[in-house]
Amino acid sequence: MNKKKTDLRIVRTKQSIRKAFYELIQEKGYEAITIQDIADRAMINRNTFYLHYQNKPDLLDTCMDELLSELQQTVVLCPFHMNPFRLSRLETVMQAVLEHISGSITLYYAMLVEESRIYPFRAKMEAIIKGKLDEGWSPAQGDSPLAVSKELLLEYLVSAFMGIVIWWIKNDRPLSAAEVSSQFSNIVTYGHLRAAGIAVEE
Template sequence: MNKKTDLRILRTKQSIRKAFYELIQEKGYEAITIQDIADRAMINRNTFYLHYQNKPDLLDKCMNELLSELKDAVVLCPISMNPFSISILETVMQTLLEHISLNTTFYYAMLIEENRIYQFRAKMENIIKDKLNERWNPAQGQSHLAISKDLLLEYLVSAFMGIVIWWIKNDQPLPADEASSQFSRIVTYGHLKAAGIPVEE
């Protein structure tokens, strides 16, 4: 009996979240009402309030759950003593894209165009930045960069997010592994060399 109850609760929460993501895409977060969510999920308002206090509570729980899953996946990426190597950049990007592909509606709702949720993007950027910064060790000579480390991290995180948003917005135009491979080559070798365009002084 408990197992059946747990499955019903799980299905109800999934229906609520699916309805919520779809409505964010259609109307934007601010315009959504609890009644909108209940109608789309085919539940009554009281059922909604059994699981969530209000709309902000639903948003927070959705974001925290997905970001926790994303962080767990990214943390498992192997990393060498050089956190900016081509293999690390490719592995982290592929992990991001593969996770996004399993939760496309959510990420579209959180990141794309006028309906995006800015705090979600900031938290996602911090997950990427923390991973790239994981093995940074000034004692091993990594402090002697020709450019600012902070600037480098901001550049890389912006590049990651730019590709992620392009990939989602254009309905995953390249497989995750190919997009990740091309991304890492662009970042490592520069856009002209990666594209096979002769570099003129």
């Protein structure tokens, strides 16, 4: 057997293992899964699993790292500035993230939603989003006084961003990525009441 065929077999085996892993996380939750469960679902034997991964945490770490690396590559390509702020730039970041998620929706559902969620994954994803928003300040702008704490503002934006992402995944993408991104950007820019068209009396 030549090397190319061997490599393709390895790729397919790893894909089967990861697909089985994500399906089982959704069905049983991470803690309840055994190596035998994964092997049975992927239609391999336990020895084949151990040829590729040391144990279940190693498989989880590998899956998280690959998914987050893809997300990082996605957001790196999006230009973003906080001062001056441009609604279209935030919209671009959100839409890029949602479109990336759509391409791996089963994986993100397994990592972020309901009882199956993996807390370290959310924390690492939040760090990527926060880093992107934080990079919008140039060194000079970072020293400029703000009316609110910069850290508080970043936490607010990241929490809102992640809340909408999880809502979108959990509810099977009820709006298009473009529509969600547009509405989120309007809420951030104009405030939730004004963006919703609700009159406010002082």
